[in-house]
Amino acid sequence: MDGLFSSPQFHAYAKYGTIAILKMMILGPLTATTRRLKGFYSSNPEDYKAFSNLSSHEISAHLTKRDPYIERIRRCHRNDLENIIPFITFGFLYVSVANPSLEACLWRFRVFLAARILHTVCYLVPLPQPSRLLAFAVGWIATVSMGWAILTS
Amino acid sequence: MDGLFSSPQFHAYAKYGTIAILKMMILGPLTATTRRLKGFYSSNPEDYKAFSNLSSHEISAHLTKRDPYIERIRRCHRNDLENIIPFITFGFLYVSVANPSLEACLWRFRVFLAARILHTVCYLVPLPQPSRLLAFAVGWIATVSMGWAILTS
Amino acid sequence: MDGLFSSPQFHAYAKYGTIAILKMMILGPLTATTRRLKGFYSSNPEDYKAFSNLSSHEISAHLTKRDPYIERIRRCHRNDLENIIPFITFGFLYVSVANPSLEACLWRFRVFLAARILHTVCYLVPLPQPSRLLAFAVGWIATVSMGWAILTS
Numbered sequence: 001m002d003g004l005f006s007s008p009q010f011h012a013y014a015k016y017g018t019i020a021i022l023k024m025m026i027l028g029p030l031t032a033t034t035r036r037l038k039g040f041y042s043s044n045p046e047d048y049k050a051f052s053n054l055s056s057h058e059i060s061a062h063l064t065k066r067d068p069y070i071e072r073i074r075r076c077h078r079n080d081l082e083n084i085i086p087f088i089t090f091g092f093l094y095v096s097v098a099n100p101s102l103e104a105c106l107w108r109f110r111v112f113l114a115a116r117i118l119h120t121v122c123y124l125v126p127l128p129q130p131s132r133l134l135a136f137a138v139g140w141i142a143t144v145s146m147g148w149a150i151l152t153s
Numbered sequence: 154m155d156g157l158f159s160s161p162q163f164h165a166y167a168k169y170g171t172i173a174i175l176k177m178m179i180l181g182p183l184t185a186t187t188r189r190l191k192g193f194y195s196s197n198p199e200d201y202k203a204f205s206n207l208s209s210h211e212i213s214a215h216l217t218k219r220d221p222y223i224e225r226i227r228r229c230h231r232n233d234l235e236n237i238i239p240f241i242t243f244g245f246l247y248v249s250v251a252n253p254s255l256e257a258c259l260w261r262f263r264v265f266l267a268a269r270i271l272h273t274v275c276y277l278v279p280l281p282q283p284s285r286l287l288a289f290a291v292g293w294i295a296t297v298s299m300g301w302a303i304l305t306s
Numbered sequence: 307m308d309g310l311f312s313s314p315q316f317h318a319y320a321k322y323g324t325i326a327i328l329k330m331m332i333l334g335p336l337t338a339t340t341r342r343l344k345g346f347y348s349s350n351p352e353d354y355k356a357f358s359n360l361s362s363h364e365i366s367a368h369l370t371k372r373d374p375y376i377e378r379i380r381r382c383h384r385n386d387l388e389n390i391i392p393f394i395t396f397g398f399l400y401v402s403v404a405n406p407s408l409e410a411c412l413w414r415f416r417v418f419l420a421a422r423i424l425h426t427v428c429y430l431v432p433l434p435q436p437s438r439l440l441a442f443a444v445g446w447i448a449t450v451s452m453g454w455a456i457l458t459s
Contacts, residue, residue, distance in 0.1 A: 004311060005157060005249045014246045018303045021239045025300075028235055028293060032286070043224055050282035063221075068369075071349055081234060081387060082334055086327045088242050089394050093320045096311045129356035133338070140334060147331075150324045158310060158402045167399045171456045174392045178453075181388055181446060185439070196377055203435035216374075234387060241395050 009095040009105045016109035017091055020084050020116060027077040027120075031070060040067040076123040080116065083139055087112055090146040098146075098153040108142050115139035162248040162258045169262035170244055173237050173269060180230040180273075184223060193220040229276040233269065236292055240265055243299040251299075251306040261295050268292035315401040315411045322415035323397055326390050326422060333383040333426075337376060346373040382429040386422065389445055393418055396452040404452075404459040414448050421445035 004010050040062075041047035048059040091109065094100060115138040122132035157163050193215075194200035201212040244262065247253060268291040275285035310316050346368075347353035354365040397415065400406060421444040428438035 011250065014250045014303055017242065018246060018300050021242050022297070022300050024235075025239050025293065025297065028289070032289075042228070043221060044228075044279070044282075046279045046282050046285075068349060075348070075350075077235065078231075078384075081238070082330075082383065085238055085387070085391055086331050089323065089327050093324060097317065097320045126350070126352045129350075129352050132352075136334070136338075140331065144328070144331065147324050147328050150320055164403065167403045167456055170395065171399060171453050174395050175450065175453050177388075178392050178446065178450065181442070185442075195381070196374060197381075197432070197435075199432045199435050199438075230388065231384075234391070238391055 004096060007095070008102050009100060012102065012105050012109055013091045013095050016113050017088050020087060020113055023117060023120065024077065024080040024084050027073055027080065031073050031077065034067075034070050034073060038067050038070065040065060040070055042066070072123065072126070076120055079119070079123070079136070083119075083136070083143065084116060086147075087139070087143045090143055090150065093150045094146040098149040100149065108146055112139050112142040115142065157249060160248070161255050162253060165255065165258050165262055166244045166248050169266050170241050173240060173266055176266075176270060176273065177230065177233040177237050180226055180233065184226050184230065187220075187223050187226060191220050191223065193218060193223055195219070225276065225279070229273055232272070232276070232289070236272075236289070236296065237269060239300075240269075240292070240296045243296055243303065246303045247299040251302040253302065261299055265292050265295040268295065310402060313401070314408050315406060318408065318411050318415055319397045319401050322419050323394050326393060326419055329419075329423060329426065330383065330386040330390050333379055333386065337379050337383065340373075340376050340379060344373050344376065346371060346376055348372070378429065378432070382426055385425070385429070385442070389425075389442070389449065390422060392453075393422075393445070393449045396449055396456060399456045400452040404455040406455065414452055418445050418448040421448065 035041055035047075036051060039052055041051065043063045045059050045063060048054055048062060052059075052062075054062060094108075095105060115135045119132060119135035119139065121127065122135055126132070188194055188200075189204060192205055194204065196216045198212050198216060201207055201215060205212075205215075207215060247261075248258060268288045272285060272288035272292065274280065275288055279285070341347055341353075342357060345358055347357065349369045351365050351369065354360050354368060358365075360368060400414075401411060421441045425438060425441035425445065427433065428441055432438070
């Protein structure tokens, strides 16, 4: 009776969307773990009090310090938010109203997911540019192509 | 006829998802209000011109200044974006394709919402660590458990 | 058979939600293009290596430099994430469970979209305050009014 939710298109969306979000969610614990390993806790004095042996005076001096690699993970995480959430939104509307073939869905979902996994690898290794720029561009175009299909359907 | 949308699982998702998003949305006006009360407007000269009595010279000096508590609210808001949006996505896919019992839904939704409200309280008071870390971890695990159920259904 | 997905309310949601997300997505390439034009690449040495003629020593000095206009685009993008995503979530739940008239949908969707386009214009020109604050407030209230309708339905 729920035509959409038992369709292979929606199941493909559920699978690739879930993997993309899980990939993004790994970056939260990765940030927290790297903070523990490196001893940098951004501007939170309560974190330094609980997780370091620094004195109050030393903590004050540390609150403005940033570790370059932790900031890199955070930039990667923010870029995921900016790109994966539009994909999640458009993927759902695309399978709901644009009546796409399963093949058209799988192409877009797989290209997007591959591009975003590559983007994360490029950011966190880091690999020389323009690899990260290309990965961003491919994922962006795959997402916009669904937005366009929604508006013209 | 719309089986999913009249199911108690979907109604539970709509209720807890809406409360979680509303909780996050409070942080926007809270940031704006705290900016007015403390007179810190990040790097926007047009805000200082309209909302403060500072001269152009003083505004230039203020653009790089940050208030620690406003930055704390913003970190809390960003952490909500990073965690509540995956919950919104997985909650919908979970009730759509994983065929969960109402009890399994309510457990996950209530644990997640309680963890995120606690996370906000821990961040904004602030409470000693590892309280905030634990609240983050519980919400993260509740979300991932739905992601896992979607992929294996 | 899919009552919701063929309703004019859902089609209005798909249209306005897609335009709002596309508007937000423009800010990604706008940031990247402005970085190329101005030669500021945040804290990524690999970007400076590929896209500038700076020496390693000069790159180290540039990693902490920020261009005010690029940071302005980024604040605008983050504000969009904080506000458009709640709209996307509530818009879907509103048409799914609150049984609104098409007119009630169109009012909320159009007011929200107009407010967010105005917010972007206010931020990027920039226009004098409180124009940006008003645009933010109108979009926020349109979104919360849907959240309220979901909870009381």
